[in-house]
Amino acid sequence: MVNMWAITHDPGVWVDPLVFKPERFLNGDVDVKDGDLRLAPFGAGRRICPGKNLGLVTVTLWVAKLVHQFQWVQDLANPVDLSEVLRLSCEMKKPLQAVALQRTDELMHLFITT
Ligand code: HEM
Known part of the structure; x- marks a missing residue:
């Protein structure tokens, strides 16, 4: 297994x-x-992601839609903790939790006018 953490x-x-x-x-x-x-x-290699091309052409749309339709805020009961832990790969020690607030028309209006 390649140590991508070391490379990056x-x-x-x-x-x-x-x-x-x-x-x-x-x-x-x-x-x-x-x-x-x-x-x-x-x-990379024989087990490279078969969804690579689909990912490359759609990931911008997924992210744009998530940002466009939701306001993302920190979950105060589970604050963001960037500590890492090395398991099979390097993972967040405490899984990221966030609160997604659906942007209502009123909120959207606020965003567009401010
Ligand atoms: C930005 C989007 C994506 C990223 C970053 C990503 C990343 C990865 C990575 C790192 C692997 C492991 C490759 C390895 O073991 O060397 C993988 C495997 C895989 N991915 Fe993706 N992937 C994405 C999207 C997709 C999509 C859209 C699909 C299917 C529609 C998909 C299907 C798979 C499958 C089936 C495997 C297992 C391949 C195997 O074990 O032979 N992925 N992906």
């Missing part, structure tokens, strides 16, 4: 590997559509 945190591959810096991908150096093993979000 390798200072020989990434500048400031421990810093959350999504803009690092804006220069187009890493392309998830190719077989670039610096990221490999769909795995």
